[in-house]
Amino acid sequence: MGLGRFVYTPILPLMEAQTGASPQSTAVVATFNYLGYFLGAVALAIWPRFARSPLMLRASLVALVASEVAMVLAVNVPWWSAVRLIAGVASAVVFVYCAGAVAGTASAGIAFAGVGVGIAVSGVLVVGLGEVVDWRSLWWLSALLTAAFGWFAWGVPPGASRAPATSDGAPRAGVAGWSLGLSYFLEGLGYIVLGTFLVAAVATGGRSWEGPAAWVIVGLAAAASPMIWARLRRYRSAEALLVIALLLQVVSAVLPALVHGAAAAAVSAVLFGGTFIGAVMLSMEAGADIGIPRSAAVLTAAYGIGQILGPLVVAPMLGDGYDAAFLTAGGVLVVSAVLAAVAGRARPAPVTGPV
Numbered sequence: 001m002g003l004g005r006f007v008y009t010p011i012l013p014l015m016e017a018q019t020g021a022s023p024q025s026t027a028v029v030a031t032f033n034y035l036g037y038f039l040g041a042v043a044l045a046i047w048p049r050f051a052r053s054p055l056m057l058r059a060s061l062v063a064l065v066a067s068e069v070a071m072v073l074a075v076n077v078p079w080w081s082a083v084r085l086i087a088g089v090a091s092a093v094v095f096v097y098c099a100g101a102v103a104g105t106a107s108a109g110i111a112f113a114g115v116g117v118g119i120a121v122s123g124v125l126v127v128g129l130g131e132v133v134d135w136r137s138l139w140w141l142s143a144l145l146t147a148a149f150g151w152f153a154w155g156v157p158p159g160a161s162r163a164p165a166t167s168d169g170a171p172r173a174g175v176a177g178w179s180l181g182l183s184y185f186l187e188g189l190g191y192i193v194l195g196t197f198l199v200a201a202v203a204t205g206g207r208s209w210e211g212p213a214a215w216v217i218v219g220l221a222a223a224a225s226p227m228i229w230a231r232l233r234r235y236r237s238a239e240a241l242l243v244i245a246l247l248l249q250v251v252s253a254v255l256p257a258l259v260h261g262a263a264a265a266a267v268s269a270v271l272f273g274g275t276f277i278g279a280v281m282l283s284m285e286a287g288a289d290i291g292i293p294r295s296a297a298v299l300t301a302a303y304g305i306g307q308i309l310g311p312l313v314v315a316p317m318l319g320d321g322y323d324a325a326f327l328t329a330g331g332v333l334v335v336s337a338v339l340a341a342v343a344g345r346a347r348p349a350p351v352t353g354p355v
Contacts, residue, residue, distance in 0.1 A: 001098075002118020002219070004064040004146040005091040008033065008084065009199055010126040010212040011142075014135040025077045027311060030196060032081040034311075036088020038304025043089075044096050044297035051096050051297055052158035060093035061150040068143035072136040092300060094153075099284045099296045101159040109230030112281045113223045114149075116273060120219025121145060126212040176346035177292045180239070183339035184283045184299050186332050187246065188306025191276045193314050193329035194253055198272065201256060201322040202265045210262070214269045221273030229278040238286040239344030242279060246337035249275040253330035257323040286340075290347055 012026055044051040067087035071080060102111040125138055125145075133141075198218070203211030232241055252271035255264050280303075287295030314325035 001064070001091050001094045002115035002222075003122050003142060003149060004068060004118070005033070005037075005087060006115075006119045006195075007068070007122035007125070007139075007142045009195070010123050010130075010215045011135055011138050013200075013203065013211065014126070014130055014138065018135050019075045021075070021077065027196075027315075029077060029080045029084050031308060031311060033084040033088040033091075034192070034304060034307040036085040036090075037092045038088075038301060038308060039085075040089035040092025041096065041297050041300035041304050044093065045294050045301055048294050048297065050093070051100055051294070053097075054156075054158065056093055057097045057156065058154060060090040060097075061153065063087075063090040064094065065143050065147045065150060068139050068146060071139045092304070096296045096300055097158065098153075098156065099300075101156055103159055103284060103288050103296070105159075106230075108281060108285070109226040109228075112226035112277050115277055116219050116222025116225065118146075118149065118219070119222055119273075120216050123212045123214075123216035123219055127209050127216060130209070130212065174290075174346065176290045176343045177287070179339045179343035179346060180283065180286055180290060181292070181299060181302050183242070183246075183336045183343060184287075185302040185306045186336035186339065187249075187276075187279050187283070188303035189310040189313065190253065190306075190329040190332040190336060191249065191272075191279070192307040192310035193325055194249075194268075194272050195276070196311055197314075197318075197322050197325060198256070198265075198269065201326075202262075202269075204321070214265055217266060217269040218273035221270045222277045225274040225278045226281050228274075229281060233282075233285070237344055238282045238289060239340055239347070242282040242286060242340045243337050243344070245275045245278045245282060246333055246340060249279065250330045250333045250337070253326050253333060257326040257330075286343065290343070 008030065012030075015021060016023065016026060050056045063086055067083050067090065070083045070086075073079070098111055102108040122142065125141055129138060129141070199211040199215050202214040229241060229245065248271050252268045252275065255268045255271070258264075283299055283303075284296055287299045292298055310329075314328055317324035317328065
């Protein structure tokens with residue numbers, strides 16, 4: 001899922017250069033991917049049985065690979081948009097299914113690390129081959145690698161259902177649930193600004209490989225971070241760690257706006273990669289512990305809305321560079337952290353690990 005969904009980001013500059021597609025057009029294509037992710041999550045919230053269906057997982061894995069192959073069949077923005085919409089839906093199904101499969105288990109950190117590995121592999125592809133092959137070849141290679149990863153995931157069993165965390169057995173969100181949902185919505189809005197524009201900001205005025213190289217750093221940090229957050233989870237509640245992750249992500253957003261240069265960009269990439277998957281994992285666990293009905297799908301839908309709105313909110317700020325967009329993302333993430341703290345305090349009996 002990390003490779004099939006996020007490889008568009010490092011390949012994008014080559015697609016624009018070699019096809020003549022404008023940044024405005026390719027931004028529309030990206031938005032359709034976010035829309036697909038949202039629609040997939042909403043569908044799973046409405047029909048939760050599909051969130052635990054191995055058949056849906058396998059169909060989505062196939063669709064994700066097919067979407068990468070389909071990108072090379074035409075140079076056409078409406079076609080690309082439709083293809084990336086399908087990729088977004090498939091990504092949501094894969095994510096929600098796998099999040100449910102590992103929720104509350106010791107395997108959660110390892111499983112969520114896979115997204116970071118996929119991101120890192122997508123960046124390595126472009127850094128290593130971007131000056132040797134064209135954009136179509138990179139999509140073909142990405143499809144082959146996604147299929148290889150998908151083969152290993154083919155037989156992942158669904159997770160066990162978790163009972164609602166309420167005294168009478170009736171699921172209800174309450175203040176904690178609503179606060180967490182709003183926090184995760186804002187995390188989606190803030191994180192996607194970095195996820196969409198960090199590579200472009202690093203590449204501006206630099207060499208062609210520097211942007212994809214920053215994406216590799218993001219991926220490597222994202223691959224390592226879930227195990228770190230999972231280990232810390234033994235000592236603190238998911239909500240408390242979520243606040244820390246979001247505040248670190250604030251630093252990753254504002255740093256490149258306040259301090260320009262390769263060193264600041266590298267630190268930002270590490271902090272961004274080290275927190276956004278952790279925030280996802282911790283939010284999923286907190287939602288299940290609080291007792292939000294169909295928590296993985298509902299939270300993913302809220303996150304998806306944020307992703308759709310993020311680029312639209314900052315688009316008017318991009319005329320003079322990316323600084324204003326990154327500072328805005330930082331402000332959004334501060335509010336997200338405050339709401340995560342409210343969720344932690346509002347939960348009557350927060351689950352904490354042994355100390």
